[in-house]
Amino acid sequence: MERQIYLENRAWQEGLALMMDKLAERCVPKNEFVDVRSALHRITGTIIRAKRSSPHFAASAMDGYAIRARDTHGISEREPRWLELGVQAIQVDTGDPIPEGMDAVVMIEEVLELSERGILLQSPVVPWNHVRPVGEDIVEGEVLLPIHHRIRPQDQGALLAAGVLEVEVRVKPRVGIMPTGDEIRPPEAALQVGDIVDSNSTVLASLVEEWGGTATVSPIIPDQPKLLEEAILKMAASEDILIIIAGSSQGRDDYTAQMVQKFGTLYSHGVAIKPGKPVVLGEVQGKPAIGIPGYPVSAYLTAHLFLEPWVKHLQGLSRDSQASLDTVISKKVFSSLGSEEFVRVKVGRVGERWVAAPLSRGAGVTMSLVRADGILRVPRLQEGFHEGETVPVELLRPVSELEDTLVCIGSHDLTLDVLSSHMKARGGQGGIASAHVGSLAGILSLRKGEAHCAGIHLLDPETGEYNRSYLQRFLPGREVALLNLVYRTQVLIVPKGNPLNIKTLEDLVKPGVRFINRQGGSGTRVLLDYLLQKQGINQGEILGYDREEFTHLAIAVAVASGAADVGLGIQSAAEALGLDYVLVGEERYDLAIPREYLDEPRMKAMISVVQSKAFQEDVLALGGYDVRETGKFLV
Numbered sequence: 001m002e003r004q005i006y007l008e009n010r011a012w013q014e015g016l017a018l019m020m021d022k023l024a025e026r027c028v029p030k031n032e033f034v035d036v037r038s039a040l041h042r043i044t045g046t047i048i049r050a051k052r053s054s055p056h057f058a059a060s061a062m063d064g065y066a067i068r069a070r071d072t073h074g075i076s077e078r079e080p081r082w083l084e085l086g087v088q089a090i091q092v093d094t095g096d097p098i099p100e101g102m103d104a105v106v107m108i109e110e111v112l113e114l115s116e117r118g119i120l121l122q123s124p125v126v127p128w129n130h131v132r133p134v135g136e137d138i139v140e141g142e143v144l145l146p147i148h149h150r151i152r153p154q155d156q157g158a159l160l161a162a163g164v165l166e167v168e169v170r171v172k173p174r175v176g177i178m179p180t181g182d183e184i185r186p187p188e189a190a191l192q193v194g195d196i197v198d199s200n201s202t203v204l205a206s207l208v209e210e211w212g213g214t215a216t217v218s219p220i221i222p223d224q225p226k227l228l229e230e231a232i233l234k235m236a237a238s239e240d241i242l243i244i245i246a247g248s249s250q251g252r253d254d255y256t257a258q259m260v261q262k263f264g265t266l267y268s269h270g271v272a273i274k275p276g277k278p279v280v281l282g283e284v285q286g287k288p289a290i291g292i293p294g295y296p297v298s299a300y301l302t303a304h305l306f307l308e309p310w311v312k313h314l315q316g317l318s319r320d321s322q323a324s325l326d327t328v329i330s331k332k333v334f335s336s337l338g339s340e341e342f343v344r345v346k347v348g349r350v351g352e353r354w355v356a357a358p359l360s361r362g363a364g365v366t367m368s369l370v371r372a373d374g375i376l377r378v379p380r381l382q383e384g385f386h387e388g389e390t391v392p393v394e395l396l397r398p399v400s401e402l403e404d405t406l407v408c409i410g411s412h413d414l415t416l417d418v419l420s421s422h423m424k425a426r427g428g429q430g431g432i433a434s435a436h437v438g439s440l441a442g443i444l445s446l447r448k449g450e451a452h453c454a455g456i457h458l459l460d461p462e463t464g465e466y467n468r469s470y471l472q473r474f475l476p477g478r479e480v481a482l483l484n485l486v487y488r489t490q491v492l493i494v495p496k497g498n499p500l501n502i503k504t505l506e507d508l509v510k511p512g513v514r515f516i517n518r519q520g521g522s523g524t525r526v527l528l529d530y531l532l533q534k535q536g537i538n539q540g541e542i543l544g545y546d547r548e549e550f551t552h553l554a555i556a557v558a559v560a561s562g563a564a565d566v567g568l569g570i571q572s573a574a575e576a577l578g579l580d581y582v583l584v585g586e587e588r589y590d591l592a593i594p595r596e597y598l599d600e601p602r603m604k605a606m607i608s609v610v611q612s613k614a615f616q617e618d619v620l621a622l623g624g625y626d627v628r629e630t631g632k633f634l635v
């Protein structure tokens, strides 16, 4: 088969419209009847009408006596009247049918006296007093639910009350999901180097369920045209929508587009989005066939853009519009011209403003989706957004949760995640939204009013003191508290067994030693530069001094993967990845908190967690931390 090298670059809306125009009329919703008791969340396929009235008999609305209203004409306080029990007054409870001939109810509290003879009343009663007439709630033939309504618990109640036992709903669209790739393994498999767990199938199947469809996941199909062909044809025979995961781009084993072309029609291979560009849009045997790119973030996003509309279409629905919020961007976002980019962001409210902090952009970083509070779209013809620009964010979490979130921008430390989960464990919804930009950039975020607190560890080379002088320099005139979070050990992170025998900073200039550095403005970088200067070591002689990463874990990963031989970072990052390390020194890591946020309930909740024993014990368990001043405000 001939390989097509260039992907198409039309707007994703155009790609979807192409598909819809060709297929929508052929793929139409179907109806079925289901028992109302198991119809929760199903979509009505027609107008649903009442089969009987409710109540279907006149019923007493109160506990008391059923009477004839006319028997009470002329009664007053001065002329009370006895009504004979069993003849003029019959005892009823709430919900009982009104006995033949009676037309009103008096409540038991309104009866002046009760004897064997009867009840004594002192005021007249109007007809239908405390009687629920037939059909008060529902009248036979009345419309109960419109078409295309998602059935809720209260709807089930009304349907049953109205005598509807079976309800006509849309048949759930059947989505076939086919994971492909020689390297893809089922979740329970023991993994060899190069193997990848099939996580996408489950994510896609769950999305399909959320959208009202049912998903069937096929076994994992290896990258062999013959097997792929068989599997696609089998899926086309039984499913309404076909999903082929991976094999969508240009690799040697990427066959999805060719398969779609061979057995149906290929409408578009590629659309102008990022991530998710190589998506395959087509039709096989009259069914929508979508080739979903293998990278997990790309898979999630393309499923939202192209699969959701089809699952909804087959139920007669259109896509729900996403709640959106105007936010201020905390960090410049670059984006390439020509593609619409979907950037995952954390969102929090600082003072009167909503702030969005961009998360990792990699299409393989599934945690960016787990952490994300929203998605920021950078339009095709724009090169990104400036820091401080106001932009709309589509929300992935309810606003109430975000209201509760503390925004912490600054240096990265593993204890921030522990802190966040302790806050949530105490019943707070929000926890901490942290963005890792380095200590100095964190202080600047405080200056711009974009964060409640900044994690900082900045050594003043003049005084050997931490943090305070930087606040005085960069936030002059502002009252800022310093809450100690931890003291932590900075180490040279080296591979297990320390093969290059690195002992001191001087070893960084040994021939062949490849270093990996932290970004300028990070406290770790300031510490490194301070120590190098003190020891008279020339930065220029360190191979890799210019290679930068943004977090301690990223440094540890670079060493673990062999991309570098050594980097400076915190001990807990080395321990987290099972690496060896050489002690360099201890440093102070504080949370800088402007005065005006100290009294906010979510800030008070955080401070009380920092001061708690349970939090400090969890921090110590990470290794490489000291909590001797944790939770203390330092001058």
Ligand SMILES: Nc1nc2c(c(=O)[nH]1)N[C@H]1C(S)=C(S)[C@@H](COP(=O)(O)OP(=O)(O)OC[C@H]3O[C@@H](n4cnc5c(N)ncnc54)[C@H](O)[C@@H]3O)O[C@H]1N2
Binding pocket: 007, 179, 180, 181, 183, 184, 196, 197, 198, 199, 200, 201, 245, 246, 247, 248, 249, 250, 251, 254, 275, 276, 277, 278, 292, 293, 294, 295, 296, 298, 363
């Ligand atoms: N030369 C080019 N290379 C690539 C291009 C390109 O335009 N030219 N596009 C890149 C982009 S963008 C994406 S997205 C990916 C799309 O990849 P494929 O759909 O072809 O999928 P694979 O290459 O097989 O896998 C990519 C990645 O995803 C993992 N994967 C696959 N299936 C699953 C699954 N079921 N669960 C979890 N993860 C899965 C797979 O192992 C790979 O790591 O191509 C770029 N390359």
Ligand code: MOO
Binding pocket: 273, 274, 275, 276, 277, 278, 293, 295, 298, 363
């Ligand atoms: O477009 Mo791909 O989906 O970035 O990774």
